[in-house]
Amino acid sequence: MLNLSFNAAFACYLLSLLAGVLAWTLKTGAKRKFFSLPLAAGWIFNGLYLALRWQISGRAPLANQFESIIFLVWGTIGFFLIFFYFSSLVPDSLLFPAGLFAVLGFGAASLLDGTIEPLVPALQSNWLVIHVITIMLGYAALSLAFLAACIFLWKGSQMLENFSCKTIQIGFWFLTLGIITGSVWANSAWGSYWSWDPKETWSLVTWIYYALVIHLRRTRGWKEKRFAWLAAAGFVFVLFTYFGVNYLLAGLHSYA
Amino acid sequence: MYDYFRKTLNTLSSIGLFLTLLIFILIACVLGGTILQNEAMARYHAVYGHAFGSLVVKLGLDHVFDSWWFLLSLGLAAANLLACLWQRYQVFCRRPGLLISHLAIILIFAGGIVRGLTAKHGYLALNAGEASGQFFTGENQAHNLPFWVRLKDFRVQYWKKEAHRFHVLRQADGRQTAADIEAGQEITLDSLGLKIKAAAFYPNFVMGHDGPATRDMARENPAMALIVYDGKKRIQKFVFANFPDFHGNSAEKNYQIRYEYIPGKIRQFESVLEIFDAEGSNFEKTISVNNPLKHRGWRFYQSGYDPKNPAFSSLQVARDPSVTVIYLAFILLPAGLAWSFWFSGEK
Numbered sequence: 001m002l003n004l005s006f007n008a009a010f011a012c013y014l015l016s017l018l019a020g021v022l023a024w025t026l027k028t029g030a031k032r033k034f035f036s037l038p039l040a041a042g043w044i045f046n047g048l049y050l051a052l053r054w055q056i057s058g059r060a061p062l063a064n065q066f067e068s069i070i071f072l073v074w075g076t077i078g079f080f081l082i083f084f085y086f087s088s089l090v091p092d093s094l095l096f097p098a099g100l101f102a103v104l105g106f107g108a109a110s111l112l113d114g115t116i117e118p119l120v121p122a123l124q125s126n127w128l129v130i131h132v133i134t135i136m137l138g139y140a141a142l143s144l145a146f147l148a149a150c151i152f153l154w155k156g157s158q159m160l161e162n163f164s165c166k167t168i169q170i171g172f173w174f175l176t177l178g179i180i181t182g183s184v185w186a187n188s189a190w191g192s193y194w195s196w197d198p199k200e201t202w203s204l205v206t207w208i209y210y211a212l213v214i215h216l217r218r219t220r221g222w223k224e225k226r227f228a229w230l231a232a233a234g235f236v237f238v239l240f241t242y243f244g245v246n247y248l249l250a251g252l253h254s255y256a
Numbered sequence: 257m258y259d260y261f262r263k264t265l266n267t268l269s270s271i272g273l274f275l276t277l278l279i280f281i282l283i284a285c286v287l288g289g290t291i292l293q294n295e296a297m298a299r300y301h302a303v304y305g306h307a308f309g310s311l312v313v314k315l316g317l318d319h320v321f322d323s324w325w326f327l328l329s330l331g332l333a334a335a336n337l338l339a340c341l342w343q344r345y346q347v348f349c350r351r352p353g354l355l356i357s358h359l360a361i362i363l364i365f366a367g368g369i370v371r372g373l374t375a376k377h378g379y380l381a382l383n384a385g386e387a388s389g390q391f392f393t394g395e396n397q398a399h400n401l402p403f404w405v406r407l408k409d410f411r412v413q414y415w416k417k418e419a420h421r422f423h424v425l426r427q428a429d430g431r432q433t434a435a436d437i438e439a440g441q442e443i444t445l446d447s448l449g450l451k452i453k454a455a456a457f458y459p460n461f462v463m464g465h466d467g468p469a470t471r472d473m474a475r476e477n478p479a480m481a482l483i484v485y486d487g488k489k490r491i492q493k494f495v496f497a498n499f500p501d502f503h504g505n506s507a508e509k510n511y512q513i514r515y516e517y518i519p520g521k522i523r524q525f526e527s528v529l530e531i532f533d534a535e536g537s538n539f540e541k542t543i544s545v546n547n548p549l550k551h552r553g554w555r556f557y558q559s560g561y562d563p564k565n566p567a568f569s570s571l572q573v574a575r576d577p578s579v580t581v582i583y584l585a586f587i588l589l590p591a592g593l594a595w596s597f598w599f600s601g602e603k
Contacts, residue, residue, distance in 0.1 A: 117521075121523065121544070122545055124524065173593050176593060183582075184583070187576075188546060188548070189546045191377065191548065191572045191573070192377060193582060204285055204289075205286055205289060208281060208282045211278065249290065
């Protein structure tokens with residue numbers, strides 16, 4: 001059942017690529033929701049996979065890179081679907097990039113070790129759930145901001161610029177919460193809420209960068225193309241904080 | 257004088273200065289988060305090469321976060337924020353979310369100052385049965401505690417204990433089997449007609465003056481003394497997990513035995529601590545990772561162990577009055593941001 005839900009999610013996300021292309025080229029109008037069904041089905045199977053993994057392991061499936069990528073995809077597509085169904089901010093042109101993000105995420109996860117392992121002592125805390133969920137939801141929203149900014153730079157739709165701005169606000173807020181919960185956890189586990197560990201420092205780098213982006217938009221009026229470039233470039237910091245630090249720099253987050 | 261003050265305040269509260277400082281701090285964090293920090297010169301030479309390693313140290317990039325220029329930039333950023341709040345208080349009052357979130361950042365700076373002036377961090381290394389009224393900082397300076405701490409016991413809990421697996425191959429027909437045997441245990445391999453007894457386990461085997469011994473309890477060179485009963489023959493031999501062909505398996509032509517050491521999966525480290533306090537109560541508490549002991553503002557964290565010495569436990573000691581200020585900021589910051597982003601009606 002576990003493998004089935006993983007494969008079903010992967011298959012649906014693959015199908016959503018086709019649906020995304022069709023939605024984009026056919027100018028679906030009122031039927032746009034129909035073309036989002038594969039993505040929504042993939043998201044449901046993705047959630048089912050996480051729930052089953054949680055049930056089998058007896059702990060939250062957020063303890064290693066494989067599990068966090070699966071959660072990141074679930075969070076990103078979840079945010080996307082909320083905006084797609086309940087707001088008028090998301091154009092059809094974003095269906096394909098969202099599907100592509102999910103496929104690439106699942107593809108990357110497939111390359112990693114997905115074995116269910118018991119938690120190492122450092123991760124045996126309720127803060128694991130709160131910290132990883134908030135950080136990952138932050139990355140999820142910022143990933144959407146990146147996708148929207150890229151499409152905006154290509155197609156130039158005002159709707160996409162607004163969507164990028166909204167998702168940066170959401171991502172920044174969750175990132176703030178993620179850094180805070182990480183600090184509180186560090187204080188309860190190691191006796192220091194801040195140690196300038198590379199992962200902490202790079203999270204702060206990402207946070208400062210998006211703070212800068214928000215301030216430039218508000219105080220200097222950097223909107224549209226300038227803002228989109230900044231939103232797109234910020235994803236480099238997200239990627240490096242999430243992946244780069246784990247592989248290139250040693251620190252307290254070696255298990256992440 | 258007043259004009260000078262106003263001019264300084266205007267400069268200090270400028271958005272341009274704020275953005276410049278933010279970019280400067282961002283670059284400093286990128287450097288400090290990428291370049292190794294607070295290591296010895298030899299390490300920089302080993303990692304970055306001699307020329308670049310020396311340059312890193314010469315430029316002070318080996319300790320970015322406690323360098324004067326970084327601390328100065330943080331101080332300026334705090335002053336800039338305060339000046340901004342002072343100069344634009346009417347704007348901030350109209351936007352409570354903005355005010356709260358920026359106050360939270362100022363509180364974080366304030367917490368950092370309190371931490372720098374009052375916090376104490378160090379470590380305490382104890383063997384089971386030992387007590388101490390002192391802890392040591394990173395510079396190996398001893399500091400007195402207002403009470404005594406005794407390590408009553410230290411233990412490692414496992415998800416799965418270590419295992420000793422023996423793979424036995426009968427030469428004649430290529431038949432093989434594997435079995436896990438504990439030290440002191442004896443098993444019969446009916447399919448191969450062998451009986452094997454694991455006589456003694458040597459975690460870190462060494463040949464001493466008095467014969468085989470173990471250097472310590474670290475599993476660095478795991479070896480097992482075996483007694484093999486092959487029909488009427490009784491053979492004694494040592495098998496080594498790291499050196500499977502050490503004896504060339506020449507003693508027995510009929511079979512080969514390979515020893516595989518499978519390390520245990522650690523679940524938790526636990527230190528049983530006793531507090532002896534002349535001014536307070538004496539008590540006992542078991543601490544583990546993520547579960548510290550708190551007493552009179554001091555906290556003791558499980559931080560390390562020594563695989564060579566099962567009775568040793570290393571504790572982190574912390575006393576940090578800034579935590580209250582920082583946690584207040586941690587509540588205000590997301591609240592202020594949420595208010596500013598979604599409940600203020602601003603675009």
